[in-house]
Amino acid sequence: MSKSKPFPAIHGGCFCASTRYRLETAPLFCYACHCQDCNKHTGSVFACFTTIETEFITSIGKAPPKITTLVRPNGTTRHLATCGTCSTRLWASGDRSTVIADINTGTLDLPELMEPDLHEYIESKISWVLLPEGTKTCKGPFDYRDWWPKNSLRRLDAAIQRAQERKKLQAKVAQAESLEVEEEKEADKTPTAQTPDEKDDVAEDDEEFERRYLETEKALQERLEQLSLRLEVHEKAQEDDLRPVVVQAAKEPAQEPASKAPTADPKQVPAATVPES
Numbered sequence: 001m002s003k004s005k006p007f008p009a010i011h012g013g014c015f016c017a018s019t020r021y022r023l024e025t026a027p028l029f030c031y032a033c034h035c036q037d038c039n040k041h042t043g044s045v046f047a048c049f050t051t052i053e054t055e056f057i058t059s060i061g062k063a064p065p066k067i068t069t070l071v072r073p074n075g076t077t078r079h080l081a082t083c084g085t086c087s088t089r090l091w092a093s094g095d096r097s098t099v100i101a102d103i104n105t106g107t108l109d110l111p112e113l114m115e116p117d118l119h120e121y122i123e124s125k126i127s128w129v130l131l132p133e134g135t136k137t138c139k140g141p142f143d144y145r146d147w148w149p150k151n152s153l154r155r156l157d158a159a160i161q162r163a164q165e166r167k168k169l170q171a172k173v174a175q176a177e178s179l180e181v182e183e184e185k186e187a188d189k190t191p192t193a194q195t196p197d198e199k200d201d202v203a204e205d206d207e208e209f210e211r212r213y214l215e216t217e218k219a220l221q222e223r224l225e226q227l228s229l230r231l232e233v234h235e236k237a238q239e240d241d242l243r244p245v246v247v248q249a250a251k252e253p254a255q256e257p258a259s260k261a262p263t264a265d266p267k268q269v270p271a272a273t274v275p276e277s
């Protein structure tokens with residue numbers, strides 16, 4: 001079997017060139033939208049998007065994109081990536097899931113490569129926008145499960161799973177750290193409680209100070225060792241129990257900490273179908 005060729009680097013960026021990005025893999029899907037919302041927020045007569053896993057967009061410019069997070073009344077989150085200098089809208093995530101982002105195709109250096117696989121909201125297409133014969137269209141929003149290639153659906157599942165694994169790991173690290181803080185509090189209390197107030201007016205001599213310093217350092221060292229042990233156990237447990245996570249996928253329309261990138265298009269698939277992560 002011949003090895004498949006590596007995906008060529010595809011670059012894009014904003015108008016002023018201070019924010020640049022690179023796609024690390026081929027897109028999942030390309031589509032155009034003729035809804036009025038897209039017309040408004042792109043300032044054009046229809047919008048074109050290139051969908052890809054958010055984690056596969058790498059910022060390579062002088063400035064990272066500015067990420068604006070919006071929490072909708074239904075609790076879902078949307079992240080919009082723009083250039084902090086010229087305000088070009090680069091991509092958005094969270095309309096279907098925060099694990100995928102809709103790049104504004106026009107910001108790619110070679111948008112030519114990303115011809116839409118489908119035009120949605122065809123009923124509101126501006127009449128003088130003429131589409132080539134044979135163009136695939138649909139009324140209203142498209143359902144990604146009907147239109148995405150099988151391989152893209154598999155990639156989406158994998159991306160969701162990776163996001164859930166990251167989330168679990170973050171939670172475990174946070175838990176281990178908070179345990180550590182608790183222990184520190186306890187450790188702080190103990191010596192204080194045992195130190196008689198009367199001692200205050202007696203200046204500690206150097207020897208005594210040195211002894212306490214060493215004790216404190218030893219205790220700190222021990223706690224650090226305990227923490228790394230605990231982290232190891234957590235990481236192991238995490239490796240062991242990740243698989244069943246998929247089951248939760250359907251009931252997790254929650255949001256992601258506003259860390260990563262974004263999608264462009266207020267629409268369709270109910271947020272619950274593809275979990276945020």
Ligand SMILES: [Zn+2]
Binds near residue numbers: 018019083084088
């Ligand atoms: Zn810019």
Ligand SMILES: [Zn+2]
Binds near residue numbers: 267
């Ligand atoms: Zn639209």
